[in-house]
Amino acid sequence: MSQQSVSDLKSFLINGEWVSNPTESFESINPATGEVNYRLSVATALHVDAAVASAKAAAALPSWKEMLPHVRAQILMRIAALIVERGDELAGLQMAENGKVWSECKAQAGSAAATFRYYAAVCETLGAEVTPSRGNYLSMTSYEPYGVVAAITPWNSPLTMEAQKVAPALAAGNAVILKPSEITPSAGLLLGEIALQAGLPPGILNVLTGNGAITGKSLVQHPGVRMVSFTGGTASGRAIGMMAAERLIPVALELGGKSPHIVFDDANLEAAVESIVGGIFEGSGQSCVAGSRLFVQSSVYDKLTALLVKRGQAIKLGLPDAPGSQMGPVSSFAHRTRIEQLVASAVAEGGQVLLGGQRPEGQEFEQGAYYLPTIVAGLDNQATAVREEIFGPVLCVLPFTDEADLIAQANDSAFGLASGIWTANYQRAWRVARALETGLVWINTYKQLSISTPFGGFKDSGIGREKGVTGLRLYQQSKGIYWSMDPDNFPVAATASTES
Known part of the structure; x- marks a missing residue:
């Protein structure tokens, strides 16, 4: 990174300038080694004030407000190119802060670049609608940015999550204040540096580091913030939703999950095992779409469980940058303690630990x-x-008897983010997919993701949809425009006098 990453105290970004707070700071800890990575400044309410003021002013400047979409798209494309150029640096920051293995961090850096390229294309090509009129007028829809958007991101996949918020919000014409998790702040800081290098005007992307109680709360409650986008835990999302409701501003919430992964007795069990293992153990299970509840039809329950245990034993646990490592540590020591407590509760409630x-x-x-x-x-x-x-590498395996039993159990959850179905019967796959109360369904695969496909949850898993064209519209508000075609409503043109 640049000079701010190697100094004793990392700064945050306001109006194109790097700002330090020497009186309030926090440590970044490497979960793989327990060592301190560095210290970072805490952005206080006063810093939030400054960031919002700069964002509001920058968003109102004609140089941004009237920038043609294809010109804005060029900036997004340059950001994408610089992410590729500095991909190893971005991946290394994420790996040191949340412990993901190197191969996954590298893949997520590539995904972040692809997200900026996608929204550059959407920005340049997306049109509005001329709506059917009911009289002698032309009616149309215009889409306008909110102004200042707060984007609050989680620690599990900052490279992808920050791109999925910042890219469409910028493409939509907003100024953005990014508040990354205090566990993984550095990828967001480097993204801010890259955006400036790519030609984004100062103040259009500000990056504030700090915790939710100080920095995040000040940002959500600030009167200059007109929209909030948050990804994280359901409890935090509910608190943010309540603050946004008090202010009557829109909020997008991508929250937790307890996703059902379903295997019927006619499934390809070997293929299912590979997807089940990837769906729960990739990233140490720290994924909102992790297939953490595995429902297996009773007739193949014992066989599939044995295959899973054998496959799980082969997973190579190690340092994130060690050759061949397939799973690293969880994100923090406190988070591991919580995982241990939930596994202990499972044993206390009659569960049998088959692996780990x-x-x-x-x-x-x-x-x-x-x-x-x-x-x-x-x-x-x-x-x-x-x-x-649990948000960790813990899979709970449950049997089911038939389709009705499966749907009843799978839907008996406060969450509704994702689900997976394994079956050879396409009619059953369709029925079950329609019956599951989740925002995303995979059939004979799992964790296939595309920036072009809307993503979000039902129930306590969130509100709103990220990704796709709707992911850009999420950061805009629609305006109806009516234009009369009645000639009587227009001034009569003066006619030249015929008199000499």
Whole structure:
């Protein structure tokens, strides 16, 4: 990164300038080693005031407000190119802060670049509508930016999550204040630097570091912020939603999940096993769409469970940058403690640990926040570990008898983000997909994601849809325009006098 990443205290970005707060700071901890990465400044309410003022002023300047879409798209394309150019740097920052393995961090840096390219294309090509009139007038829809948007992102995948908010919000014509998680702040700071390098006007993207209680709350409650986009836990999302409701501003919430991954007895079990393992153990299970509730038809329950245990034993746990590592640590030591508590609750409620259920042994794991891939059986759908989002490498396996039993169990959850179905029967796949109360359904695959397809949840999993064309419209408000075609409503043109 630039000079601010190697200094004793990392700064944050306001109006194109790097600002430090020497009186309030916090540490970034490497979960793989327990070592301190660096210290970062906390943005206080006064810094939020300054960031909002700069964003509001920048958004109102003709140089941004009247910038033609194809010109704005060129800036987004340059951001994408610079993300590719600095992809290793971005991946390294994420790896050091949340412990994801190098291959996943690299892939997510590539995904972030692709997101900016996609929204550059949408920005340049998206049109509005001429609506059917009911009289002698022309009616149309115009889409306008909100002005200043607050984007608050989580720690599990900052590279992709920040791109998924910042790119469409900029494409829509807004100024953005990005508040990354205090656990993974550096990718957002580097994105701010890249945006300036790409030619984004100062103040259009500000990046503030700090925690939710100080920085995040000040940002959501600030009267100059006209829209909030948040990805994170359901409890935090609910609190943000309440603050936004008091201010009567729109909010987009992409929240937690307890996704059902379903295997019928006619499925390709070997293919299903690979997707199940990837769906829960990739990223140490720290994914909102993790397939954490596995429902298996009773007739193949024992066979599939045995295959899963064998496959789980083969996962290579190690340092995120070690050759061949498939799973690194969880994001923090506090988070590992919570995972351990929920696994203990599963055992206390009658669950049997078939795999893992503890910290790994070995000197290489002693200093990091590691936890083994874990499979728990013997619980019903009311167990604490089945109902609460663990957000870790813990899979709860439950049997079902028939389609009706499966749908009843799968939908008996406060969450409704994602689901997966494995079956050879396309008619059953369609019926179950329609019946599941989730915003995303995978059939004979899992965790396939595309920036072009809308993403979001039902129930406590959130409000609004990111990605796709709707992901840009999320950051705009529509305006109806009526233009009379009645000649009587126009001034009569003066006629030249015929008199000499």
